[in-house]
Amino acid sequence: MELKLEKFDYTLYLSQQRFLFSDCFPETKGNPIQSTEHYMWKFHSFPHSIKSWEFSSFIDTEMVGYYAAIPYIYKIGGKITPVGMVCDVMTSPKHQGKGIFTQMGKFSTKELSSEVPFTMGYPIRKEVIPGHLKVGWKIPFTLPLYIKFLRLDSLLASKKLGFTSPVANIFLSVYNFFRQTKYNKLYKSSVSSDINDIPGYDTFAKEWADSLSNSLIKDLPFANWRYSAPERKYKFLSITDKPGKVIGFVSFRNILKEGVPSYGLIDYMVLPGHEDCHGLINKILAQNAKIEGIEAIMTMMSKKSAADYLLFKNGFLKSPFAFSLIIKNLTNEFSEEELFDENNWHLMWVDSDDL
Template sequence: MSTTILPSDMNITYQTFIHTEDLSQQRILFRAAFPENVGTSSESEEHYFWKFQSFPATPFSYEYAAYSDKELVGYYAAIPYSYRIDGQLTACGMVCDVMTHPKKQGKGIFTGIGRYATDDLHKNGVGFTTGYPIRPEVIPGHLKVGWKIVFNLPMYIKLLRSNSVLKSKKIGFAAPLVNVGLFIANNTFRLLNRKNRDYTYVVHTRNEFLELEEYKTFFEKWKLQQQNILIKTKEFLAWRTGAPQTEYKFVVIRKDRDVAGIAITRFVELKEIPSIAVLDLMILNEDKNGLSALYSALVDIADRYNAEAIITMMSKRWAQNYNLKRMGFLKSPFEFSLIIKKLDPSMDDAALFDESKWHLMWIDSDDL
């Protein structure tokens, strides 16, 4: 299936990407478009097969290509996530790995492949697409083909030690003094938010968590308390946390024997700061008192990995709901954006584009 569009790009063809024919070209394009990933597991074919050929749905993914003659100059993909939007189960395409060869930029390829891909996704019954750009230069290309910026997703940081931050500013000599201040501040936050004795936590490995039978019951309770949510089945979480050369820790909060909350974490280096990233956080409305136990668990994990910060990404509404400020988190200057393109015209704009209806974190994206 192929087509040629845009008069200014008569030599550019758009079609379904076939990995059995052109994976080597796709990996070369990936390295050219995302040089920051060169030397990481993300550039490997193993990573590609995990991401685009193992998702627990049919099809595994939707992939599209732009060719100039026989050269792959653009690529666009969407993973078939499932959402419940205002009570209705809806197919979503989580758009990722959108790339144009650096030498071919400015020729309309980004806009052309975006239009071609989303038209095809609509034909395949996908109700809407999501994206999470952090680079502002890519947003105009999305807006040209019908995407909307729904809301921003700030990154929040709880700094435990200052060594890496101050070293990057070439004032590492000040770290011991600043660390004393951070120690006092973080212990003050811990005293102000003493762990409720009704709640306990256990930190599980990925395999241990996936064997927990109680997760399904917890998720069914939690999703009834939300409006717009990603359907996070155990099969989805197994895939999402199954990328090559990654390790995730799952925090399970319990009240008595019942699961009250869950957080998914991963050790990463962001901006050269060794950090614990919180990809997802779910807690039942009636168990908000268990948040102090959850944040205690995050600090313990950070200590275990010698991390200097705890970071997360969420909307301002959920940052307030999860008491981030009270727990010592600060809003950083870095922000992702949730952008959406509605493909099914019957979907209600009020449900889809209202920030207050969404529970959304890093887990909803392909980042980390």
């Protein structure tokens, strides 16, 4: 078996890449992420001048592997740098066990080492972790999935326990009533379907980023790109103080997880010193959820961030599921102490390509 590794040319092989994607991720059947439009948005419409990096592998004329990274811009310490956010890593199911994943990983990250100081990703499937560790990736910490249940109808129905939901919902309502933090009554909230409707978002995002050691640059150009995925609709909750300054922000969308209609919180930022707005954020989310028939609110973040953002005090529970932050330090421009310390980060789905 001769494996040919090369940079991916979508003008020649996009149809093969889309077929490989559907073959590797059958659970996405019928989902817009299988479309050519989604691919073009994801890899060929990023707002900055740096282009995405894509690699492919072939056996004869058959594409058997694909590896990509999007150039997310981060502030690490005091330095602004592009980082390879690795995604859509694929090996043909017909050719697994032949070392293609390992060879693709070595080849791709070697090529990326001349472009970015490190790469990062967020796998949830445990079976892919050993392959990454084998080629030099490390796991600094995990990012659990946190869930706040508002109703239990769909969850209990899926367990054939739907008859218990009326009583269960009463107990859940009592629990949520006592699991909410107080908030400043002078704060105001607004929910929009267009991030450009939030006055001062850019200033807020920069001030928030400056408050952390390591942070994704979530300026308006990035946000407009991130929330423009084809056939997806996003909502934006902003919290302002009495003078009208944005001090809190949440981006979210309706999702269906295990048959449960839910809100997925993609991003959640609060400026230091305004922790008293978390109660209002959770109140507004719950109110909107009730109107839309949403039964759960879920998000991904580190244990440190979950504590800082008062998730438990506002009714969230840590689920058994967790994503892993994986990092491959390609150049040692940044130390492991800088990159691997959970206290330096506030990572969420916005830092990935998920949702």
